[in-house]
Amino acid sequence: MKIAVMTSGGDAPGMNAGVRAVVKKAIFHKLDVFGIYRGFEGLMEDDVRQLELKDVGSIIHRGGTVLYSARSERFKTEEGQARAVDVLKKHGIEGLVVIGGDGSYRGAQKLHEHGIKTIGLPGTIDNDIRGTDYTLGFDTAMNTVIKAIDNIRDTATSHERTYVIEVMGRDAGDIAASCGLGGGAESIIIPEVEESRDDMIKRIQEGFQRGKKHSIIITAEGAGSGDEIGKYIKEKTDFDTRVTILGHVQRGGSPSSFDRILGSRLGARAVELLMEGESGKALGLESNRISVHDFDYVVEEKEDDNIKELYKLAIELSI
Numbered sequence: 613m614k615i616a617v618m619t620s621g622g623d624a625p626g627m628n629a630g631v632r633a634v635v636k637k638a639i640f641h642k643l644d645v646f647g648i649y650r651g652f653e654g655l656m657e658d659d660v661r662q663l664e665l666k667d668v669g670s671i672i673h674r675g676g677t678v679l680y681s682a683r684s685e686r687f688k689t690e691e692g693q694a695r696a697v698d699v700l701k702k703h704g705i706e707g708l709v710v711i712g713g714d715g716s717y718r719g720a721q722k723l724h725e726h727g728i729k730t731i732g733l734p735g736t737i738d739n740d741i742r743g744t745d746y747t748l749g750f751d752t753a754m755n756t757v758i759k760a761i762d763n764i765r766d767t768a769t770s771h772e773r774t775y776v777i778e779v780m781g782r783d784a785g786d787i788a789a790s791c792g793l794g795g796g797a798e799s800i801i802i803p804e805v806e807e808s809r810d811d812m813i814k815r816i817q818e819g820f821q822r823g824k825k826h827s828i829i830i831t832a833e834g835a836g837s838g839d840e841i842g843k844y845i846k847e848k849t850d851f852d853t854r855v856t857i858l859g860h861v862q863r864g865g866s867p868s869s870f871d872r873i874l875g876s877r878l879g880a881r882a883v884e885l886l887m888e889g890e891s892g893k894a895l896g897l898e899s900n901r902i903s904v905h906d907f908d909y910v911v912e913e914k915e916d917d918n919i920k921e922l923y924k925l926a927i928e929l930s931i
């Protein structure tokens with residue numbers, strides 16, 4: 613059997629561990645395994661190469677993805693999908709592992725509908741995929757953000773300032789809520805919870821009245837930009853306010869042990885499922901077990917109860 617692996621969408625630490633596991637597990641079971649470079653865009657351009665063990669040597673600790681990644685508009689067309697199927701058939705590839713976020717899952721689902729056996733692994737720092745407690749890269753990104761919050765807190769304390777820190781999360785507040793809780797933020801702004809800007813100001817002011825010398829506010833990019841929130845605070849208060857946008861710093865860096873282990877488990881299980889003839893499935897981690905769901909299930913919007921709980925706790929503990 614010939615199978616392939618690709619990474620797609622925004623890169624995430626731990627993707628390399630996933631690629632490595634797919635390649636090693638496939639070779640262990642005497643399958644031929646191919647790498648598709650630059651995601652769906654590269655697939656349509658036949659940027660495909662057979663991989664050997666040496667291609668995945670010493671990559672488990674590296675951030676980014678050795679297969680490169682891309683976001684593809686062309687693949688969304690019937691023509692693009694037909695081209696991708698032709699390329700896979702030309703190489704005799706029967707099964708494909710796609711590591712990426714929800715956009716990549718939609719692409720993988722299309723290939724499944726065209727008769728290619730496809731398995732998806734959740735790879736995005738946003739943690740916004742249904743059917744998994746953690747996506748690959750989220751843990752590493754959280755560690756990066758928490759370290760940044762700690763550093764900013766030092767200088768915020770010295771200068772008795774208010775700091776707004778903008779973190780990633782286009783449509784999801786997972787990074788902001790988790791790091792707000794873990795970083796001891798005074799206020800968190802996320803798309804899942806509506807809180808008026810005035811309530812936020814009121815809470816920061818109350819903190820100052822109680823003797824707090826500085827404040828840290830974490831905002832998810834999808835809920836309000838750091839600049840916008842910073843401007844609002846400056847307009848409404850006389851707090852000395854600064855804004856930090858963490859940006860793509862959050863996407864890089866050596867994966868945490870958690871992401872390396874998760875990538876390894878997911879990648880290996882994906883190969884087993886392809887060998888069992890499965891297709892149209894997305895893997896996840898639920899209650900520390902690798903779980904399997906249909907693509908139809910995971911591309912639906914994720915429930916936000918957990919994030920609301922984290923938010924509530926972070927606010928309660930910020931007094």
Ligand code: F6P
Pocket residue numbers: 622713736737738780781782833863
């Ligand atoms: O999907 C992951 C993510 O990092 C989002 O948090 C962010 O909004 C987006 O990708 C940025 O994408 P790009 O790197 O294409 O600018």
